[in-house]
Amino acid sequence: xxENFSFRTIVEYLPLFGQGLVTTVWLSALxxxxxxxxxIVLCAMNLxxxxxxxxxxxxxxxxxRATPLLAQLYxxxxxxxxxxxxxxxxxxGILALSLNSGAYVAEIIRAGILSIPRGxxxxxxxxxxxxxxxxxxxxxxxxxxxxIPPLLGQAIVLVKDSALLSLISVAELTRAGQLLxxxxxxxxxxxxxxxxxxxxxxxxxxxxxxxxxxxxGTAGART
Amino acid sequence: xxxxxxxxxxGVNKWFGALNVLKDITLSVEPRExxxxxxxxxxxxxxxIRCVNGLEAIKDxxxxxxxxxxxxxxxNMTQLRTEIGFxxxxxNLYPHKTALENVTLAPIHVRKTPRAEAExxxxxxxxxxxxxxxxxxxxxxxxxxxQQRVAIARCLGMRPKIMLFDEPTSxxxxxxxxxxxxxMVAVAEEGMTMMVVTHEMGFARKVAQRVVFMDAGAIVExxxxxxxxxxxxxxxxxxxxxxxxxx
Ligand SMILES: Nc1ncnc2c1ncn2[C@@H]1O[C@H](COP(=O)(O)OP(=O)(O)O)[C@@H](O)[C@H]1O
Ligand SMILES: [Mg+2]
Numbered sequence: 212x213x214e215n216f217s218f219r220t221i222v223e224y225l226p227l228f229g230q231g232l233v234t235t236v237w238l239s240a241l242x243x244x245x246x247x248x249x250x251i252v253l254c255a256m257n258l259x260x261x262x263x264x265x266x267x268x269x270x271x272x273x274x275x276r277a278t279p280l281l282a283q284l285y286x287x288x289x290x291x292x293x294x295x296x297x298x299x300x301x302x303x304g305i306l307a308l309s310l311n312s313g314a315y316v317a318e319i320i321r322a323g324i325l326s327i328p329r330g331x332x333x334x335x336x337x338x339x340x341x342x343x344x345x346x347x348x349x350x351x352x353x354x355x356x357x358x359i360p361p362l363l364g365q366a367i368v369l370v371k372d373s374a375l376l377s378l379i380s381v382a383e384l385t386r387a388g389q390l391l392x393x394x395x396x397x398x399x400x401x402x403x404x405x406x407x408x409x410x411x412x413x414x415x416x417x418x419x420x421x422x423x424x425x426x427x428g429t430a431g432a433r434t
Numbered sequence: 435x436x437x438x439x440x441x442x443x444x445g446v447n448k449w450f451g452a453l454n455v456l457k458d459i460t461l462s463v464e465p466r467e468x469x470x471x472x473x474x475x476x477x478x479x480x481x482x483i484r485c486v487n488g489l490e491a492i493k494d495x496x497x498x499x500x501x502x503x504x505x506x507x508x509x510n511m512t513q514l515r516t517e518i519g520f521x522x523x524x525x526n527l528y529p530h531k532t533a534l535e536n537v538t539l540a541p542i543h544v545r546k547t548p549r550a551e552a553e554x555x556x557x558x559x560x561x562x563x564x565x566x567x568x569x570x571x572x573x574x575x576x577x578x579x580x581q582q583r584v585a586i587a588r589c590l591g592m593r594p595k596i597m598l599f600d601e602p603t604s605x606x607x608x609x610x611x612x613x614x615x616x617x618m619v620a621v622a623e624e625g626m627t628m629m630v631v632t633h634e635m636g637f638a639r640k641v642a643q644r645v646v647f648m649d650a651g652a653i654v655e656x657x658x659x660x661x662x663x664x665x666x667x668x669x670x671x672x673x674x675x676x677x678x679x680x681x
Contacts, residue, residue: 330526337487338540338592339516348543352530 221400224391231387232408238301238383239370242308246369249313254320275314280372283311288379304376312369319365323358324350356427363420370412384408438498440465440596440627441486446495448481455481457652468628470638470659473648474674479631482648483598486629487518500595516544519589519597523605525581527573533560533584534569537591545592559587563617579610583617590621597621599630633678635663647671
């Protein structure tokens with residue numbers, strides 16, 4: 212089988228893969244920033260006492276978690292133009308990933324905040340801090356440490372999910388593999404190469420997670 | 435109007451669901467007075483002092499603290515809490531802050547004391563509780579007794595009018611209890627108004643003007659430490675004392 216494997220074609224297509232990789236990286240990065248923004252807002256809504264903000268936040272999170280990302284992507288891709296928003300595929304893609312990942316990020320942040328012992332909150336309340344002060348000075352700095360590893364895990368998921376954007380013809384990494392597969396009828400070469408690139412991205416993020424774990428570990432020794 | 439103490443419970447009731455945790459509590463704590471609260475586990479001691487700074491809300495009756503009626507729309511609870519220090523059984527220090535930062539956090543952000551001034555005061559307070567060499571230590575690097583002393587310094591940093599203690603030595607190894615009690619005695623001798631939930635008789639005899647004995651949500655007996663410990667008047671307080679004296 213390997214004698215048929217054309218490394219030459221892969222090399223020939225390398226610039227295309229390179230561009231795809233770069234696109235995947237920056238669109239994932241942008242989507243992750245978007246997901247953080249969406250997640251923070253959703254989480255803030257979800258932590259409110261009244262139902263007014265909580266119910267819509269919970270409904271949104273459930274809806275995102277219950278439906279396939281592909282369905283969400285198509286929903287935006289075909290749905291938005293009908294509402295009069297004609298956006299470039301790339302923008303729709305980043306929007307879909309942000310909105311999807313944001314629901315998971317919201318739950319990660321919420322778990323981090325809820326992991327802070329009640330006594331911490333009581334101590335800050337007793338000292339006369341306002342809600343904002345105790346969030347800023349006591350709860351969030353501690354929650355931050357707990358959320359970094361799972362957030363990086365979510366970033367890994369997001370990078371892999373970004374492959375779906377190839378279906379709305381965004382020229383990212385998977386799209387590059389598809390092109391090689393269909394132009395030259397070399398699916399093995401195309402998809403094995405992109406798999407290698409995804410693996411590379413995975414190890415980068417995992418390395419970051421390990422580093423942050425080590426940093427948090429030393430910080431953790433102080434907690 | 436009757437005379438008002440620093441802390442004034444008048445017919446206070448509180449329920450947790452169907453449980454009447456505080457039953458018609460009437461108790462007045464004068465300025466500079468030290469009141470020790472004791473009683474069996476679950477009798478409502480924690481709930482009683484947690485009501486004073488609004489960590490628990492009361493259902494009916496009046497609770498007036500430093501002249502302000504709790505639950506009154508005119509009472510700014512956040513403001514009032516800055517005048518009331520609370521020492522928890524489990525210390526509740528901020529683990530991500532050093533001892534000094536634990537002490538200066540609220541003065542800087544709540545009292546708006548300039549940082550340099552707050553740090554100077556913080557160092558002095560930590561020295562006062564015997565921890566001058568631990569200013570830069572994190573809570574996890576301190577023993578239980580040291581953590582509790584930082585927690586007391588953290589309250590004193592706000593220059594409160596009242597200090598509340600909820601079993602401050604119950605989570606400590608026996609050899610660390612006296613270092614914490616010594617600090618509390620010093621605070622009492624400086625004239626702080628204090629409500630202290632504790633079973634430490636030595637502390638009560640030394641600084642308390644009054645011991646209040648609670649059982650099943652009610653104040654059953656109240657008197658000077660000597661009266662209470664030497665001549666308990668009710669069966670329930672006698673039974674309780676015989677239990678805590680056994681060890
Ligand atoms: N948040 C709460 N919800 C329901 N019941 C509570 C709560 N806090 C305390 N209780 C109950 O109220 C009673 C008094 O509790 P507490 O004030 O902690 O007693 P003590 O400090 O004397 O041990 C106990 O029966 C306890 O189980
Ligand atoms: Mg208690």
